[in-house]
Amino acid sequence: MTTTEERQAPAVGQPLRRKEDARLVTGRTRWTDSVTPAGTLHIALLRSPMAHARLSRVDVSAARELPGVVAAFSGTDLADDFGSLPMAWTVSEDAKTPSHFPLARDTVRYVGDAVAVVVASSRYGAVDALEAVEVDYEPLPVVLDMEQAMTAGSQLVHEDLDTNVCFTFHEEHGDYEASKAKADVVFKRRYINQRLIPNAMEPRSVVADPTAGADSFTLWSATQVPHFVRVFMSLVTGIPEHKIRVIAPDVGGGFGSKLDIYAEEAICLALARRLGRPVKWTASRSEDYQATIHGRDLIQDIEIAATSEGKMLGLRVDLLSDMGAYLQLLTPAIPLLGRYMYPAIYKFETHSFHCTGVFTNKTPTDAYRGAGRPEATYSIERAVDDLAAHLGVEPLELRRRNWIGHDEFPYTTVCGLEYDSGNYEAATEKALELFGYDSLRAEQAKRRESNDPVQLGIGISTYTEMCGLAPSRWLGEKGYVAGGWERATVRMTPLGKAEVVVGTSPHGQGHVTTFSQITADALGVPFDDVEVIVNDTAAVPWGLDTYGSRSLVVGGTAVRHAAESVVDKAKLLAAHLLEADPSDVEFDAGTFRVKGTPSATKTIQEVAFASFTAHTMAEGSDAILTADNLMDPETFSYPHGTHLCAMEVDTETGMAKIRKYVCVDDVGKVVNPMIVEGQVHGGVAQGIAQALYEEAVYDDGGNLVTGTMVDYLVPAPPDLPSFETGRTETPSTTNPLGVKGVGEAGTIASTPAVVNAVVDAVRHLGVDDVRMPCTPERVWRAIHQGGGGGTPAAEGTVAYGGDSTATTAGGGQA
Amino acid sequence: MARIQMTVDGERREDEVEPRLLLVHYLREQAGRVGTPVGCDTSNCGACTVRLDGKTVKSCSVLAVQADGGEVTTIEGLANGEWHPVQKAFKECHALQCGYCTPGMIMAAVDLLEHNPNPDEQEIRDGLEGNLCRCTGYHNLVKAVQMAAEGGAR
Numbered sequence: 001m002t003t004t005e006e007r008q009a010p011a012v013g014q015p016l017r018r019k020e021d022a023r024l025v026t027g028r029t030r031w032t033d034s035v036t037p038a039g040t041l042h043i044a045l046l047r048s049p050m051a052h053a054r055l056s057r058v059d060v061s062a063a064r065e066l067p068g069v070v071a072a073f074s075g076t077d078l079a080d081d082f083g084s085l086p087m088a089w090t091v092s093e094d095a096k097t098p099s100h101f102p103l104a105r106d107t108v109r110y111v112g113d114a115v116a117v118v119v120a121s122s123r124y125g126a127v128d129a130l131e132a133v134e135v136d137y138e139p140l141p142v143v144l145d146m147e148q149a150m151t152a153g154s155q156l157v158h159e160d161l162d163t164n165v166c167f168t169f170h171e172e173h174g175d176y177e178a179s180k181a182k183a184d185v186v187f188k189r190r191y192i193n194q195r196l197i198p199n200a201m202e203p204r205s206v207v208a209d210p211t212a213g214a215d216s217f218t219l220w221s222a223t224q225v226p227h228f229v230r231v232f233m234s235l236v237t238g239i240p241e242h243k244i245r246v247i248a249p250d251v252g253g254g255f256g257s258k259l260d261i262y263a264e265e266a267i268c269l270a271l272a273r274r275l276g277r278p279v280k281w282t283a284s285r286s287e288d289y290q291a292t293i294h295g296r297d298l299i300q301d302i303e304i305a306a307t308s309e310g311k312m313l314g315l316r317v318d319l320l321s322d323m324g325a326y327l328q329l330l331t332p333a334i335p336l337l338g339r340y341m342y343p344a345i346y347k348f349e350t351h352s353f354h355c356t357g358v359f360t361n362k363t364p365t366d367a368y369r370g371a372g373r374p375e376a377t378y379s380i381e382r383a384v385d386d387l388a389a390h391l392g393v394e395p396l397e398l399r400r401r402n403w404i405g406h407d408e409f410p411y412t413t414v415c416g417l418e419y420d421s422g423n424y425e426a427a428t429e430k431a432l433e434l435f436g437y438d439s440l441r442a443e444q445a446k447r448r449e450s451n452d453p454v455q456l457g458i459g460i461s462t463y464t465e466m467c468g469l470a471p472s473r474w475l476g477e478k479g480y481v482a483g484g485w486e487r488a489t490v491r492m493t494p495l496g497k498a499e500v501v502v503g504t505s506p507h508g509q510g511h512v513t514t515f516s517q518i519t520a521d522a523l524g525v526p527f528d529d530v531e532v533i534v535n536d537t538a539a540v541p542w543g544l545d546t547y548g549s550r551s552l553v554v555g556g557t558a559v560r561h562a563a564e565s566v567v568d569k570a571k572l573l574a575a576h577l578l579e580a581d582p583s584d585v586e587f588d589a590g591t592f593r594v595k596g597t598p599s600a601t602k603t604i605q606e607v608a609f610a611s612f613t614a615h616t617m618a619e620g621s622d623a624i625l626t627a628d629n630l631m632d633p634e635t636f637s638y639p640h641g642t643h644l645c646a647m648e649v650d651t652e653t654g655m656a657k658i659r660k661y662v663c664v665d666d667v668g669k670v671v672n673p674m675i676v677e678g679q680v681h682g683g684v685a686q687g688i689a690q691a692l693y694e695e696a697v698y699d700d701g702g703n704l705v706t707g708t709m710v711d712y713l714v715p716a717p718p719d720l721p722s723f724e725t726g727r728t729e730t731p732s733t734t735n736p737l738g739v740k741g742v743g744e745a746g747t748i749a750s751t752p753a754v755v756n757a758v759v760d761a762v763r764h765l766g767v768d769d770v771r772m773p774c775t776p777e778r779v780w781r782a783i784h785q786g787g788g789g790g791t792p793a794a795e796g797t798v799a800y801g802g803d804s805t806a807t808t809a810g811g812g813q814a
Numbered sequence: 815m816a817r818i819q820m821t822v823d824g825e826r827r828e829d830e831v832e833p834r835l836l837l838v839h840y841l842r843e844q845a846g847r848v849g850t851p852v853g854c855d856t857s858n859c860g861a862c863t864v865r866l867d868g869k870t871v872k873s874c875s876v877l878a879v880q881a882d883g884g885e886v887t888t889i890e891g892l893a894n895g896e897w898h899p900v901q902k903a904f905k906e907c908h909a910l911q912c913g914y915c916t917p918g919m920i921m922a923a924v925d926l927l928e929h930n931p932n933p934d935e936q937e938i939r940d941g942l943e944g945n946l947c948r949c950t951g952y953h954n955l956v957k958a959v960q961m962a963a964e965g966g967a968r
Binding site: 023199200679 | 832842848855861893897905914916936942944946951
């Protein structure tokens with residue numbers, strides 16, 4: 001027990017090693033695919049090989065006859081078993097939400113759209129039986145290019161909608177045209193944010209287990225959002241909510257791709273209800289590539305009105321956002337969630353924002369790490385570098401002339417967001433120092449002068465982002481169906497241990513460790529005496545799960561408040577036990593003591609035991625040391641930072657190689673610096689991956705060409721550098737922990753830093769854009785086939801797709 | 815069906831298997847060794863890496879029948895009373911987040927260190943190139959292997 005003599009050091013702020021790791025490094029994990037209740041049936045899904053076709057016949061009868069096959073169904077067979085999958089965010093009045101059935105009924109709209117399901121006693125048997133399902137597809141023209149999809153007479157992805165435009169969204173902040181009228185320079189660029197595959201290392205998996213006679217179901221799912229799954233599975237299948245328990249056991253990464261409600265969850269649940277046996281599905285990686293959401297996929301037209309001295313006056317943004325074939329949970333909201341981040345850290349006077357969502361015959365898009373903010377940050381940080389080059393101003397200097405000064409916080413941006421705190425100057429200074437900026441610039445000049453075949457480029461990204469989704473009222477105003485609160489319970493057990501029940505749903509972030517640290521300090525108990533309970537709707541009835549860098553900002557605050565309420569309750573009981581007035585009792589580091597009477601003490605553990613025995617209780621106090629907190633944030637938090645990338649570009653081969661990567665992030669107060677640094681590393685890696693390696697490519701038939709890990713280049717260890725990280729710490733003023741969120745920062749910041757570095761290395765050779773990913777081929781083409789043109793890659797969103805391939809080199813197109 | 819014998823993490827087993835059954839599915843579904851996960855279907859990710867007769871293999875690329883008579887060590891059999899130094903170093907250096915790649919990554923790192931007890935950073939990165947991680951950016955993975963090499967985790 002903690003006594004005054006052995007007062008423990010605060011856990012918050014320490015790089016404590018993770019509680020999660022013991023089972024993970026020894027293989028004592030429980031992934032969804034490791035759950036196989038007795039009598040489990042396995043399903044396999046027949047997926048459409050056509051991007052767009054009418055189903056004139058789906059015949060599963062031969063499959064049903066195969067040994068080991070228990071059942072097989074087409075979409076029409078299961079028409080009464082479930083409804084359409086949910087879309088949770090109505091983004092505009094004209095927004096269209098087409099039906100999206102777990103199994104296609106009459107039309108398939110992307111390669112991977114599920115057509116039939118086979119249920120068998122073994123995994124292999126189910127896959128074998130797919131061969132026996134007979135389907136007649138009547139091919140329809142395929143819609144792939146967003147701009148073509150919007151032209152009159154285009155083939156429709158959804159014929160009942162009469163258009164391929166999902167929504168249009170427009171917002172004006174001030175009079176952009178007035179800014180343009182008084183500007184010396186109107187700088188216009190088109191940036192392409194390519195389609196990405198999130199690639200959580202664990203493919204999705206679902207197990208639905210019916211409880212005989214109780215009409216109830218346990219659903220294990222590799223999901224970020226077990227609480228959402230419970231609500232929406234009830235709505236989709238009609239099973240009452242209180243009859244569904246959702247468990248997200250160990251979940252192997254998500255990055256937004258598991259922030260969704262998927263067809264396979266509904267199919268497993270519906271089949272478990274029909275067949276009365278456990279039903280299981282686990283994706284293969286290739287299947288996951290088709291049937292799990294993709295990310296990004298935007299065409300971004302950016303226009304900045306500026307003075308010749310480099311004062312940026314107005315910002316115009318016009319986006320085309322590829323929805324894919326259907327809307328998943330948040331599909332149309334993603335580009336719009338990013339809209340506030342286009343003005344970034346700059347003091348624009350006016351901002352005009354326009355976004356069009358477009359249906360195509362591809363896998364649906366949705367949230368991928370950053371969810372709108374990496375897209376915004378990529379284009380604005382590219383544009384600022386490109387504008388600087390256009391004006392002949394040093395890119396850092398242009399930023400300094402326009403960013404919000406540290407003495408200007410809180411600052412209300414042109415979008416109306418109030419940034420609570422930050423210090424862009426300090427983060428930048430620290431980054432420059434770690435980077436050795438001046439000497440690298442000198443080396444760059446030397447290499448240019450000597451016409452070195454290997455040129456050096458320096459890329460800058462000074463980003464901010466909004467974290468801590470989100471005030472429920474704000475979400476409601478924006479058209480979202482749910483809230484943004486988080487809820488925690490903290491309780492003391494009879495023998496003086498602490499349990500935390502919290503509604504965030506970790507899948508690699510280390511919540512158990514971080515929340516243990518917060519709780520240990522608040523209760524004054526040892527770190528090891530705290531247990532954190534998550535990821536099971538039966539144990540954690542209230543929660544809104546994990547996404548949007550919200551878990552610490554919102555969930556952690558709820559934990560802290562709940563723990564403080566436990567102390568308040570314990571204080572009443574301690575006063576009673578000490579025969580003192582509660583106002584005379586002080587609490588510090590786990591011990592209650594009476595002011596002025598040093599010997600009169602009770603530890604919180606002693607109070608917990610007294611509460612358990614309940615032999616003597618204070619009047620009006622209840623016997624149990626437990627407290628809840630519902631945290632609904634009033635506003636957001638705004639991490640920021642400066643990322644610098646030094647890139648060596650071999651002008652003879654086009655190979656771009658990162659020589660140095662420095663990031664200084666300000667994520668406010670830090671609970672566990674080791675975990676925070678790890679989040680930055682992983683985030684930066686994913687951002688670099690977008691810049692240099694990854695792209696989901698479709699051919700002109702709508703086939704996902706990068707359909708396996710052989711073809712889609714997830715970076716391996718030799719493909720990435722080590723990172724130099726630093727921090728500045730400007731506490732958030734919007735929550736008591738002073739934290740800002742870190743889960744997405746690295747991904748948001750790094751992509752533009754890397755591409756800016758590539759372009760900077762070869763800008764003097766006439767290149768002013770290289771389309772992502774900056775492969776050697778693209779860099780080489782940009783150098784050797786000219787460049788410097790306004791809107792490269794305008795033709796299409798389909799890389800390697802005929803003529804559009806020629807435009808990916810960066811330049812030439814007006 | 816084929817009859818195979820195998821020692822898995824010290825346990826002697828005899829099983830009937832389909833000739834086409836992958837070793838990883840045998841381990842997970844018949845031998846109860848679910849600590850070894852499957853991350854892809856093209857032998858790129860390395861999550862399923864185990865040791866077969868002293869050699870590191872991706873168990874998604876070996877048939878169970880090919881391992882007949884062999885000795886398999888998975889992540890669950892790596893610790894010998896106490897954690898292997900690589901396991902300790904992974905925790906100490908925060909070389910994992912979601913942990914899905916971790917079993918394969920640890921098995922590959924153990925093998926790397928057996929062949930090269932003092933690798934530099936580039937040798938570590940090259941040595942682990944058959945294993946993918948989406949969480950860590952490999953930064954702390956490299957550090958963990960270095961720590962294990964230096965005996966810092968012993």
